[in-house]
Amino acid sequence: MDIALFSPSSLFAGDDDSTPEEETVGTRQSYEERSHEFPGMELLIREFSFHQLNANLLWPGTFAFAEWLLQHCSWLKGRRIIELGSSGTGALAIFLGKSFGVDITTSDFDDEEVEENIAHNCSVNGITPVLPHIRHVKQYPNLIKSLSFLLKSYKPKDEKAGIDLALPQPAFLMSWKRRIGKEDEELFFTGCENAGLAAEHVGSRVYCISPRKTSQVDQ
Template identity: 80%
Template sequence: MDIALFSPSSLFAGDDDDDSTTEEETVGTHQSYEERSHEFPGMDLLIREFSFHQLNANLLWPGTFAFAEWLLQNCSWLEGRRIIELGSGTGALAIFLQKSLGVDITTSDFDDEEVEENIAHNCRINGITPVLPHIRYTWGDKFPKTEPDWDLVIASDILLYVKQYPNLIKTLSFLLNSYKPKDEKAEIDLSLPQPTFLMSWRRRIGKEDEELFFNGCENAGLAVKHVGSRVYCISPRQTSQVDQ
C-alpha cells in the first residue's frame, strides 16, 4: 500500500506555513489512486483515495468514522436539514449520510478539479447518481453563494493549521449569519439551533491552540458548546440553546 500523506487543510487558503509543507509534497505531481473498502456503521463503502495529494484531501482519518457513528446516533438533528460539509476530502462522510439517512447534503473542499472529480467518482462507485452537489471553495475567500440556505454545517478534524483559523471563522460566520431559509418549511428538531455548525474534533492539538479557535469563534459572535464525544455545536449567539 502506498504511504499516504494527509491533513485537514483541504479548504485553506494557501500560505507559506512551515508546518503545511513536507519534503514529499515538492517531489512531484504524479498522481496515483487506490480504492479501499472502509467499514462505516451498518455498511461498507468503497472509497478511492489519492496516494498523495498536494492539497491534502487524499485520505480518510479515523475521526471520520467516530463522527459518522455519532451523527447516526443523533440522526434526529439531521432530519429535514439542508447540510453542507466543509473539508469533504474524499466525500466519504457525506456519502455515508446520504446512503444511511437520505439527507440533503452538499460537499465542499478546496477549489481543485481533482478533489471534485474524486468525490464524484466515490459517489458513483457507491451507487449515488446523480452525484452529490459540490462547491469548490477556499476558506476566507468570497463565498460563491451570496445567500447560503444550509441550516447545518458539518466538518470533521479540520483544526490542524492554527494560522488558518481566521479564514475558517470568517467562512463560518458568513455561512451562519447570512443563512436564508428556503420557502418550504421542513420539519426539524428545534433543540438544535438553526443554523448551526457541528464539528467533530478527535485529533489532539495543544490546549492553547484549541482554545484559540474557540475563543476566535466567541469573539466573532458565535457561541460554542460541547455536545459530547468531542463534538462541538457552534452557532450565532442568539440561537445558541442546545438541549442535552
C-alpha cells in the same frame, strides 16, 4: 434556506492521532481503492496515495463522527447540509446521503482532482447524480466569517406569505482532532468567540457552533 453545517471529518484523526507518511510535493498523484465499513454499510472509497492539498486517507475520526451522527440523527431531519471545510474523499457525505437521503453538498480545496475523486466515489457507491461540490480555500478567518454570516443571518420565511416559519436553526457540527495544534485550535475557537459564536461540546470531540446568546452583560 435551512442549512446544517458539518466540519471536514477527513482531517480529524482518531484515538491514535497517527498521520500517514508524507511524500515529496513533486510526487505524481496516484490512487488506492479500499473497502471501508461504515455503520450499516460498506463503502468502496478511492483515496489518494499522495496529494499535496488533500488529507489523502480516511482517518479513524471519520468513522467515529459517522457513529455519532447515526446516534443523533434528529440533527439531520429536515435539513439541507453542506460539509463545510474539507470533504476529503466524500466518504462521510456519501454515508449520510445513503443512510438518510439528505440533501448534502461537499466542499474542499480549489482542486480539480479532489473534486473528480469525490464524484468518482459517489458514482461507485450508487450516488447518482453525484453530490454537488464547492471549491474553496482553507483559511480559518474566512471560515469563521462564513459561519457567522450563515448562522446569524438565517431567517426562514414563507416566500408566498412573507411570514417567518418555525424551522430549526442552522448548526455547525465539528469533529476536532485532539492534536490539531494549539495554535490552530486557539485561532479557530478564539475567532469564533470574537465573532459572537459559542462552541458547545456535544460528544467525543464533537462541537456544535452556534450564535452566542445575548445576555444583559453583552447588551
